[in-house]
Amino acid sequence: MSVPGPTAGTRLEGSVPGGVLSGSVVQRVRGAHLGMVPIVGALLVIWAVLGVVNPAFLSAENLVNLTLQSVPVGVIALGVVLVLLVGQIDLSVGSVSGLAAALLAVGTVNLGWPVWVAVLAALSVGVVVGLGYGVLSTRLGLPSFVFTLAGLLVLAGVQLVVLGPKGSINLPFESWFVRTVQQGFLPTPLAWVLVAAVVAAYAAVLAVDHVRRVRAGLRGPGTGTGRIAGRTAVLAAVLAAAVAYLGTARGVGYTVVLFVALVAVVDLLLRRTRWGRSVRAVGGDRRSALLAGVAVRRTVVSCFVACSTFAALGGVLAAGRLAAANQGTGAADTYLTAIAAAVIGGTSLFGGRGSAWSALLGVLVIQSIANGLTLLNLDAATRYIATGAVLLLAIVVDMLLRGRREI
Template sequence: MSATGQPGAGLPGAVWQRVRGGSSLLPIVAALAAVWIVLGAVNPAFLAPENLVNLTLQSAPVGVIALGVVLVLLVGQIDLSVGSLSGLAAAVVAVGSVTLGWPVALAILAALACGVVVGLGYGLLSTRLGLPSFVFTLAGLLFLAGVQLRVLGPLGSINLPFESWFVRSVQQGFLPTGVAWALVAVVVVTSAVVQVTARARRRRADLPAASVGQVLVRTGGLAAVLSVIVAYLGAARGIGYSVVLFAGLVVVADVLLRRTRWGRSVRAVGGDRRAATLAGVPVRSTVVLCFVACSTLAALGGVLAAGRLGAANQGTGGADTYLVAIAAAVIGGTSLFGGRGSAWSAVLGVLVIQSIANGLTLMNVDQAARYMVTGAVLLLAIIIDMLVRKRREV
């Protein structure tokens, strides 16, 4: 018998190995649980359903941006301009739909197109001229912030009409309870079917397969987690459409990264670019696509932020937006050194950062302390990333 995934007794050992190797999300889930327990103990209002609904709504726009950051980090690059770009996208939506009177959908498409164009430009700068992304996205950060101010014009702030379907669905759109439960059922059943068919194929191919117990535990765990989320948030307003969109994007990105040729190329290019080239991986197109995906997601994050605020102004996407998005990706376990990470790290990292921000606000702690705590958490995440990397090099 081969040593692959010894079932039963080997399971805790295998999990521990993945934790040590940095390929498990367990540490960050534990960290998130710890943050929630501490904040909830200090101020029970933090764990109230209504506040957690707020937390999810706060997390969705920056989470979408962080998901894009995960993609560029995976391929071994970085994008510092995601904040400015999201601000520009918000400005385009507002100016397009209000000042120019376009249909909202068209304005949103225009904003996303900005993201695609910027991403293509970055991709070409990186792959054709070989410029370091740290430098040209820093230039992009300034340039796009300038474009954002110019697009907004002298007013500097444009309100979106509250009655537009876009603002209403981002601000007040929540999944009806029945739909939420149906979605849970669909996800759980799909997961179970995928696991059972994979198990059957592997057994037929005489390969080590998950035991029935493992499949049951995983499916049951998934059902329990989703049910708790839907029931708990449902006690307040429920699950916002923007949150559903964010979760959907994460699931799609996760499948693309783990189950497609493109995803494998991303990890290979980020892990060892030269080896990937020699193996015949289309390195350039992989890198370009990651930049495009990142910029487009950043633009989408800006669109969601504009919808949530009901306005676009000079501050949208400014200040610490890009730092929060990048910090979220890294805190969630995506390596700054490329090749290692998961789409889910965007979710977990954003939840950690926003939980801290939200919890400290509830405790009437000022902005200064929030910055310092978030900075300390980011430092901790980078130290862990570095230690994991060092151990792997031994």
């Protein structure tokens, strides 16, 4: 999964220039969003089938549980999306999340640290690991598959050392952190205010985009007030339906809001910033990006750091949800599930194509399958087979789309 490192001594600082490179980046961004349409359709089909087989799946209470279950792995998958976009991979995200959860538990329970100090210590592990990976990739040119696999084993061992001979530490249920993660839900009035704010902000962004396109002479079909009103109405309907239906049970959890906010921020960074254009340029064609003046090394390092930090945050949220950290936290299937979620959500294994929303859609697909099969009293073997089949289908589609672009 790694790409040969840049030539030694080449200056890598700079920005993405205009012209052909920025135009190709725009095309990849548009392609990423269009590529999510089949994923949304597949998710709706999965929900419809599971709802028919077992009506309890579509109950408000079960969907609340589904959203809460999706958050830890979804946050980890968000980081995986970033490393995949630059043509790399991180197999150690599960071990990073497990070590972060262990540090949180040991810090708060055994050492008496304030929760916020323990959370910062856990996140700092992700930053340090990401920096180390970035150096190994950009300075030594090592394949990311190799050094992240080694990191998986090393960090899993460190996690066992941190947990100690007991191998499990329970977090106090009266802790504000555990209460917030497990039982924290938006009050109904605040949820509706948040929906209104998001819809208004989205409409404002579309309006600004329209004005900029008109000024640049890029006005064409599908633009204008009709497009803005239509897309805003769709978003408003989706958010209102979700809040209203989930509100009949416990509502929208704080951690769910955090996850969606992180996805939206990362999506904004990828689409609207020089860094985001650099990420797609490096993943699309590293040599061309280097020749165009992109800060290739810095971009790759930043993606590794973001990936490991998101993995640590996912581990922290997992510990809060279970009110414990043990040897099974961040187990082997964690990194497999996170990578599968990113790929199923539409992120290419070959770099350059994908979206932050891939993490959200992909994890909903995987968790929906797992949740639905659990309700049907089917064993873990069936869940793995079903998830693997969906993953294989996503990879085949990715290969076909990549081959079509190269023709």
